[in-house]
Amino acid sequence: MSRVAQIPGELIDRTRTVDFSFEGRRCQGFAGDTISSALAANGINVLGRSFKYHRPRGLLSAANHDVNAMVQVRAGGRSVPNVRADVAAVQAGWDIHAVNTRGGVSADRLAFLNRLSPILPVASTTRPFTASGCFRAGSACSAP
Numbered sequence: 001m002s003r004v005a006q007i008p009g010e011l012i013d014r015t016r017t018v019d020f021s022f023e024g025r026r027c028q029g030f031a032g033d034t035i036s037s038a039l040a041a042n043g044i045n046v047l048g049r050s051f052k053y054h055r056p057r058g059l060l061s062a063a064n065h066d067v068n069a070m071v072q073v074r075a076g077g078r079s080v081p082n083v084r085a086d087v088a089a090v091q092a093g094w095d096i097h098a099v100n101t102r103g104g105v106s107a108d109r110l111a112f113l114n115r116l117s118p119i120l121p122v123a124s125t126t127r128p129f130t131a132s133g134c135f136r137a138g139s140a141c142s143a144p
Contacts, residue, residue: 003041012037020094023104035085035096036069046105047071047085048098056105061086072097 006014016031022044029038036059039047046056047069057068069085074095082099090096098105 018090018092020090020092020096022096023098029090031089033090035071035073035083035088035090036066038090039085039096046098048105049100051100059086070099072099 011032013031018029018031018033018038020027020029020038022039022042025042025044027038027042027044029041033041036047039045040059045058047059048057048071049055050057060066060068064084064087066084066086070082071085072079072081073083073088074080074097075091075093085096
């Protein structure tokens, strides 16, 4: 594992290791590690794929608001989707998988869509609102 130097008062207990797996790959972290930090220490930098073109998505921050760090956790016969990897502490025996992939993050069968992005139209979730005029000042949709 590749780690930064130990900092006094950190929440990670470097005396206790935690074994888990990410998409079939055996990994090891420390007690108190977030899923993101444990994966980064194991050299795993791509945690998922983008929704539309399935482009690789990695760690953006470790500040509790990383939208790219959503994973699915399987443990004890349960499967929990959309676990925030930059918040949840990794536990022993967890089987972690990337979300929004078809075949895993490294072998995503829809990754070819990334090559088609120059010819595919840009989609916007705000298009219905801008077309109806909701974002214009004084419209019925805007706040007073």
